[in-house]
Amino acid sequence: MGRYLLKRLWHTVYVVVGISMISFFFIHLSGDPVMLMLPPDATMAEVETLREQLGFNDPIYVQYWRFASRAVQGDLGSSLYFRVPAVNLILERLPASLELAGAAMLIALAISIPLGIISAVKRGSLWDLSSMLGALFGLSMPHFWLGIMLILLFSVTLGWLPTSGRGSLAQLVMPSLALGLSLMAMFARLTRSVMLEVLSQDYVRTARAKGLKERLVIGKHALKNALIPLVTVAGMQFGFLIGGTVIIETVFAWPGVGRLVVQAIFSRDYPLVQATVLVLAVLFVLVNLLTDLIYLYLDPQISYLEEK
Amino acid sequence: MLSIRHLKTYFRTPRGIARAVDGVSLQMGPGEIMGVVGESGCGKSVMALSVLGLLASPPALFAGGEIRFKGRDLLTLAPEELRRLRGDQISMIFQEPMSALNPVFTVGNQLSEVFRVHRGLDRSAARQGAVEMLAKVGVPAPERRVGEYPYQLSGGMRQRVMIAMALACRPALLLADEPTTALDVSIQAQILELMLGLKEELGTAILLITHDLGVVAEITRRVAVMYTGKIMEEAATEELFDHPLHPYTRGLMASIPRADASFETDALNEIRGVVPSAVDLPPGCHFEPRCPEAVAACRTHPPELEELRPGHRVACWRANRG
Numbered sequence: 001m002g003r004y005l006l007k008r009l010w011h012t013v014y015v016v017v018g019i020s021m022i023s024f025f026f027i028h029l030s031g032d033p034v035m036l037m038l039p040p041d042a043t044m045a046e047v048e049t050l051r052e053q054l055g056f057n058d059p060i061y062v063q064y065w066r067f068a069s070r071a072v073q074g075d076l077g078s079s080l081y082f083r084v085p086a087v088n089l090i091l092e093r094l095p096a097s098l099e100l101a102g103a104a105m106l107i108a109l110a111i112s113i114p115l116g117i118i119s120a121v122k123r124g125s126l127w128d129l130s131s132m133l134g135a136l137f138g139l140s141m142p143h144f145w146l147g148i149m150l151i152l153l154f155s156v157t158l159g160w161l162p163t164s165g166r167g168s169l170a171q172l173v174m175p176s177l178a179l180g181l182s183l184m185a186m187f188a189r190l191t192r193s194v195m196l197e198v199l200s201q202d203y204v205r206t207a208r209a210k211g212l213k214e215r216l217v218i219g220k221h222a223l224k225n226a227l228i229p230l231v232t233v234a235g236m237q238f239g240f241l242i243g244g245t246v247i248i249e250t251v252f253a254w255p256g257v258g259r260l261v262v263q264a265i266f267s268r269d270y271p272l273v274q275a276t277v278l279v280l281a282v283l284f285v286l287v288n289l290l291t292d293l294i295y296l297y298l299d300p301q302i303s304y305l306e307e308k
Numbered sequence: 309m310l311s312i313r314h315l316k317t318y319f320r321t322p323r324g325i326a327r328a329v330d331g332v333s334l335q336m337g338p339g340e341i342m343g344v345v346g347e348s349g350c351g352k353s354v355m356a357l358s359v360l361g362l363l364a365s366p367p368a369l370f371a372g373g374e375i376r377f378k379g380r381d382l383l384t385l386a387p388e389e390l391r392r393l394r395g396d397q398i399s400m401i402f403q404e405p406m407s408a409l410n411p412v413f414t415v416g417n418q419l420s421e422v423f424r425v426h427r428g429l430d431r432s433a434a435r436q437g438a439v440e441m442l443a444k445v446g447v448p449a450p451e452r453r454v455g456e457y458p459y460q461l462s463g464g465m466r467q468r469v470m471i472a473m474a475l476a477c478r479p480a481l482l483l484a485d486e487p488t489t490a491l492d493v494s495i496q497a498q499i500l501e502l503m504l505g506l507k508e509e510l511g512t513a514i515l516l517i518t519h520d521l522g523v524v525a526e527i528t529r530r531v532a533v534m535y536t537g538k539i540m541e542e543a544a545t546e547e548l549f550d551h552p553l554h555p556y557t558r559g560l561m562a563s564i565p566r567a568d569a570s571f572e573t574d575a576l577n578e579i580r581g582v583v584p585s586a587v588d589l590p591p592g593c594h595f596e597p598r599c600p601e602a603v604a605a606c607r608t609h610p611p612e613l614e615e616l617r618p619g620h621r622v623a624c625w626r627a628n629r630g
């Protein structure tokens with residue numbers, strides 16, 4: 001098990017290095033930001049001077065090496081727009097992103113897993129049909145639209161919840177709901193189908209043949225097996241959620257990383273884009289590592305197979 | 309102790325009603341070993357699963373008959389009552405030891421559950437019981453094995469664990485559904501021996517389902533031969549092997565290689581044709597399309613089981629005359 005984890009950790013390093021290279025080269029393909037940094041009437045000579053100063057004339061691998069060797073020391077460059085270290089900007093926004101993603105995920109899982117289990121157990125029942133129809137509805141609803149509807153209902157009409165901002169629990173409710181609903185729908189469908197598959201396995205029949213109560217058969221023998229694929233998908237989705245909530249952040253004026261990076265892209269604040277991509281990649285990989293840890297607990301065979 | 313009467317277990321399928329078990333009757337006394345043989349798909353497993361109430365309904369539907377165990381009809385018993393019997397009074401072991409154990413729980417965990425649910429033991433006492441049971445079924449180093457997962461055990465060891473689980477509460481009846489089919493030949497004999505030994509010790513009656521007539525000849529006292537959901541012939545083991553009356557039984561016997569072939573074989577060395585589908589059975593005798601001895605009556609009139617020799621029942625028009 002120790003070896004398995006060590007191996008995973010190594011993989012993580014490879015992946016992060018790989019992502020940093022790829023993103024670095026792609027961002028470079030889009031050109032350098034020198035033109036944007038200078039006033040429109042700047043001369044060609046001035047442009048060239050600045051290019052030279054910022055190192056844009058060096059071969060790209062030299063530029064990457066410069067970036068990478070600073071990055072390992074925690075220096076991801078400074079934002080051209082805000083004129084402060086990119087890391088500071090990101091770290092300022094990160095808690096908000098993690099909070100929103102975490103809350104959305106929590107709501108989604110807490111509701112969808114029981115929902116999916118009941119649907120699988122009572123397959124074909126009215127409950128099953130209506131919750132799966134509801135899930136389809138939830139999946140097809142765009143986030144922003146749902147967000148706006150929530151604001152109209154809970155803020156404008158009922159006046160229960162604040163429309164935007166971050167700080168209180170009340171402010172977290174609507175954005176996490178708007179974000180979590182489609183996840184909830186997806187997980188409910190996934191749980192149902194995985195559970196149906198697991199329930200038809202021989203070991204579930206064995207558990208029943210032992211005289212176990214249905215609660216144990218489903219809640220223990222079936223569920224632990226069903227959680228294995230669910231955890232994979234949940235881990236993935238959580239990774240996406242951290243940086244990919246721009247729309248919801250915009251609708252609810254939520255100060256997250258998603259909005260920061262979009263802003264950076266539009267202003268061609270290329271060190272900031274580069275830094276954010278890297279931080280998000282690291283986070284994504286860490287979440288995956290965490291997923292693997294949960295896996296180890298769920299499926300004892302994994303560490304065994306990996307070590308062979 | 310166990311008395312199955314005219315049991316009819318059907319399945320609703322898209323292609324129609326599948327008559328998996330169609331009017332089976334069986335009697336078993338305490339401590340008896342009875343064999344059920346028949347080709348794949350003849351309803352052996354469905355019959356056993358019906359006894360334990362392990363078939364999901366739908367698609368299963370119980371179209372008639374009764375299953376009496378110690379005087380109570382299992383088909384009409386409340387689900388909670390039936391659950392209490394399962395694993396305690398009546399147990400079952402399955403064909404596939406590979407998939408019958410849950411891959412994500414330790415052997416000890418799965419074994420001690422039986423003690424916890426039926427005996428109300430606490431965690432440590434149940435674990436102790438699990439270790440003892442593992443020792444009893446001949447698993448070496450049981451103290452260590454309880455902490456292992458199924459993937460760490462060989463097929464034979466897993467089947468031993470299944471047997472330990474099934475016999476933990478000293479059930480009156482064990483339904484053994486092809487317990488050795490998936491194992492190596494050398495292991496098969498060991499497992500059968502183990503089951504026989506434990507049967508002597510615990511007084512458990514065993515319904516041994518198999519398509520291996522050799523196994524039946526070796527260890528059972530009585531045999532029922534099944535075909536397409538019906539019992540074709542039933543007799544004491546020795547009687548059946550000495551005087552097989554049904555052409556199907558004779559076909560089965562001819563198709564097993566045995567050095568000491570003490571029974572007469574026909575020209576029939578192997579049964580021709582395939583088992584008809586359970587949704588589309590012939591109107592007369594189900595075996596008629598494949599039977600080398602069929603006459604006109606076989607095609608139109610299904611024969612009933614009749615006792616033609618003492619304790620020897622057979623459903624065949626030809627045997628009746630013969």
Ligand SMILES: Nc1ncnc2c1ncn2[C@@H]1O[C@H](COP(=O)(O)OP(=O)(O)OP(=O)(O)O)[C@@H](O)[C@H]1O
Nearest residue numbers: 319321326328347348349350351352353354367586
């Ligand atoms: N869940 C089900 N739905 C529909 N038909 C079924 C179902 N389970 C079993 N059957 C049908 O019932 C018949 C008997 O099956 P069963 O599993 O009892 O055969 P078997 O004698 O145990 O065969 P084997 O030796 O292969 O284990 C088969 O025709 C099978 O297709």
Ligand SMILES: [Mg+2]
Nearest residue numbers: 352353354485
């Ligand atoms: Mg079977």
